[in-house]
Amino acid sequence: MGLGSHFNVYNTCLLILRDRGFKMHVQGEMDGEGCYPTDALWIAEKDGFRFMGDNPIELLGLVAIYDEVQPAADLPYWWRKEGEDIWRQIMREAFPDRDAGPS
Numbered sequence: 001m002g003l004g005s006h007f008n009v010y011n012t013c014l015l016i017l018r019d020r021g022f023k024m025h026v027q028g029e030m031d032g033e034g035c036y037p038t039d040a041l042w043i044a045e046k047d048g049f050r051f052m053g054d055n056p057i058e059l060l061g062l063v064a065i066y067d068e069v070q071p072a073a074d075l076p077y078w079w080r081k082e083g084e085d086i087w088r089q090i091m092r093e094a095f096p097d098r099d100a101g102p103s
Contacts (some may be wrong), residue, residue, distance in 0.1 A: 005057050013028035017063060022046045024059075049074055 003009070022044040028037030042059045044051045045055060049066060052061035071078035 005055075010056040013060040017056070018061060020063070022051075022063065063098050076077070 014024065019094040023046065024042070024044045026040045026042050028040030031037060039054070042053050042056055044059050044063060049071075051059055051066070053062055065079050065081075068077060069081065
């Protein structure tokens, strides 16, 4: 059985983030009918680093980059990992008749 990006995974992501010591909040505006915003910005903060995503799944993914890179300071592009352009390779394999975007 697979796992996909769906609303029913949000709370698990938030629990993991909380367990890892992140402070979290959400920004957005209630809609005209008084419902929670569907375009909210989810924010997690810890040790001077701030992560922002469109949903808790994205937020946990960004924190996974932080965990992998383990930056010493919040410097520009601390998250960048050098290596092959895997995105381009996957896109070219999936769509061999199309260019996979700008070089």
